[in-house]
Amino acid sequence: MPIVMALLIGAIFGSGIAISGMASPAKVLNFFDVAGAWDPSLAFVMGGALAVAFVGYRLVLKRPAPLFDVKFHLPTRRDIDAELVGGSALFGIGWGIAGFCPGGSVPALGLGEPDALVFVVSMLAGIMIARGLRRWMETRRVAVS
Template identity: 55%
Template sequence: MNRNIYQFGAALLSGMVFGFGLSLSGMLNPVRVQGFLDVFGNWDPSLAFVLGGAVAVAFIGVQVMKKMRHPAFDDSFHVPTSRRIDGPLVTGSALFGLGWGIGGFCPGPAVASLSVGIPQTLLFVVAMLIGMTLYDQVWSRKT
């Protein structure tokens, strides 16, 4: 029982730090994100620092993980085992990129942006949830 409380607290704290970072970096503003992705137009390179910081933190996290026997609140780490680049990976990446470019959101910032009250955010999150459910119910069962 105590373990569940610590898991909940760690997840809540992590989510709060993540949401604060998204807000501070401007990733909750779809116009700013689209400006970053518009490399041939009015490009806004400021989010490159956000992405670079995320890569640096992830790199450090992976190095720490490699030295640990197991995570604090689980018996094993859940990391991808396949290193193959296949059709579903490329298709999923392309769809993710298209959704990010058109909507100006990826899943984390979209959920966090619900608190800001941008009307398009709700539509994006609903479409995202429908897509995730459709994938789970139809395509993931084929593998």
């Protein structure tokens, strides 16, 4: 049942991305083009998502546990480190260059957006490279200690 719910929630999210036009890289890139063909609609989509999440989290977290798990899995770290800042910067740079973010690229694949395939393959390669680098750095850190 959890897999079915995850699929349903993902389909709702993807539908929202597609309906709002955020699966189109041109729509996203026009948001960043404040000196040219600026399109503020991304701000409204983000604002709507924040409002829904704000209300949703308050309602859901009043429950003792989620419906399909024994406990809520919420982040506990609150520190800001180089990994967080660097990852955020890479995310923003990639989004600004490609017009895709991970959440918008998957629905764009389903809509037949050819650039989405290049983005998703590149994103997956980047994830694998980052994991490999992290393991390599951990082994070096252990060897030095």
